[in-house]
Amino acid sequence: GRESPGSDAPPAVELDGVTKRYGDTAAVDDVSLRVREGEFFTLVGPSGCGKTTTLRLIAGFEDPSSGAVRFGGESVAGVPPEDRDVGVVFQNYALFPHMTVGENVGYGLNFADPPEGVTRDERVAELLELVDLPDAADREPESLSGGQRQRVAMARALAPGPDLLLLDEPMSALDARLRERLRVQVRTIQSELGITTVYVTHDQEEALAISDRVAVMRGGTPEQVAPPRTVYREPATRFVAEFVGDNNVFAGRVADVEVRDATGDETARTAAVDAGGETLRVAVGGEDETDVAVGDRLTFCVRPEYLRIDGGESRIRATVASAEFLGETTRVTLDWGGRDLVVRTRDPLSGEIVVGFDPEDAHVISVDGT
Ligand code: ATP
Numbered sequence: 604g605r606e607s608p609g610s611d612a613p614p615a616v617e618l619d620g621v622t623k624r625y626g627d628t629a630a631v632d633d634v635s636l637r638v639r640e641g642e643f644f645t646l647v648g649p650s651g652c653g654k655t656t657t658l659r660l661i662a663g664f665e666d667p668s669s670g671a672v673r674f675g676g677e678s679v680a681g682v683p684p685e686d687r688d689v690g691v692v693f694q695n696y697a698l699f700p701h702m703t704v705g706e707n708v709g710y711g712l713n714f715a716d717p718p719e720g721v722t723r724d725e726r727v728a729e730l731l732e733l734v735d736l737p738d739a740a741d742r743e744p745e746s747l748s749g750g751q752r753q754r755v756a757m758a759r760a761l762a763p764g765p766d767l768l769l770l771d772e773p774m775s776a777l778d779a780r781l782r783e784r785l786r787v788q789v790r791t792i793q794s795e796l797g798i799t800t801v802y803v804t805h806d807q808e809e810a811l812a813i814s815d816r817v818a819v820m821r822g823g824t825p826e827q828v829a830p831p832r833t834v835y836r837e838p839a840t841r842f843v844a845e846f847v848g849d850n851n852v853f854a855g856r857v858a859d860v861e862v863r864d865a866t867g868d869e870t871a872r873t874a875a876v877d878a879g880g881e882t883l884r885v886a887v888g889g890e891d892e893t894d895v896a897v898g899d900r901l902t903f904c905v906r907p908e909y910l911r912i913d914g915g916e917s918r919i920r921a922t923v924a925s926a927e928f929l930g931e932t933t934r935v936t937l938d939w940g941g942r943d944l945v946v947r948t949r950d951p952l953s954g955e956i957v958v959g960f961d962p963e964d965a966h967v968i969s970v971d972g973t
Pocket of ligand 1: 631657
């Protein structure tokens with residue numbers, strides 16, 4: 604590992620205008636990203652958006668068609684994967700079936716010596732301890748559960764003491780419960796080591812749960828790079844709003860803009876937006892969004908947990924279309940003039956209902972002038 608960085612330390616990993624083409628398709632399209640030292644950074648997005656290719660470019664399994672990949676400020680162009688000090692774990696764990704767990708982990712040490720003063724066996728024991736499998740050294744990989752095998756794969760990847768850990772969908776072959784447990788363990792191991800980690804998943808919930816920052820990718824390019832809370836509450840684009848969690852996205856023309864001084868804040872404004880035959884009030888105050896004028900087209904979203912039955916200032920009459928009981932809540936899909944709205948409730952709902960939200964619970968995604 605490296606020393607902990609000052610604020611102007613170069614990023615642990617930097618992609619600078621990186622493009623990777625296969626024939627006519629750009630799998631990765633002009634991507635610029637910076638991963639900080641010690642950060643847990645996740646690439647998330649739908650199938651085919653370029654996550655794996657981005658990770659392979661970082662690992663050195665692929666070379667960029669253009670642009671630069673840098674580690675700690677230095678280009679790694681031409682540096683083969685085995686010389687990049689990275690540990691990689693893939694979806695299919697790929698343990699050697701004819702070796703014991705201990706031998707599998709020890710295999711990771713064939714490419715690097717254990718730290719000074721530590722024997723190979725001690726290092727293996729230390730790693731198995733780290734992944735919470737202290738007694739598994741003599742077991743056959745076959746006798747382990749999927750989650751345990753992935754932890755062994757992590758121990759093997761970490762054995763040489765890499766600077767960077769790259770994980771590509773390491774949990775996607777596991778069942779939901781195990782995934783939830785393993786993601787906590789992965790995060791704990793990562794924090795304990797303080798190792799810079801780039802993680803690939805198509806599962807947005809997993810991405811939010813595990814990461815310091817998330818890059819939401821689409822068509823080879825990140826649409827937003829931000830901490831989980833920001834990506835969830837303040838999606839930068841309609842795509843992010845719809846991909847990350849349930850969302851209710853609205854769009855319409857601004858009918859009026861009004862300064863609200865109820866809060867005593869002179870910059871607090873709301874816009875009345877004509878959407879689907881209703882007039883919905885949306886907060887547009889704050890530094891970035893004050894430039895809203897009558898006639899602009901405004902796109903905004905309201906998270907399901909902010910849509911209240913019979914509450915809120917902006918109200919919508921809609922019909923219950925379907926409901927899924929999820930245990931903690933029921934996820935109800937409403938039909939609002941042919942559009943879907945999602946709301947979460949504790950009590951069952953049916954028929955025609957009124958849901959609403961307050962202006963400040965809406966997040967403005969974009970404003971397009973006329
Ligand atoms: P998934 O979640 O399905 O693995 P992904 O987001 O990881 O998807 P990539 O595997 O990076 O996406 O693929 C991005 C695009 O590049 C896809 O359209 C894919 O078909 C294409 N692609 C990836 N690798 C190659 C290759 N070796 N040759 C040709 N096309 C490729």
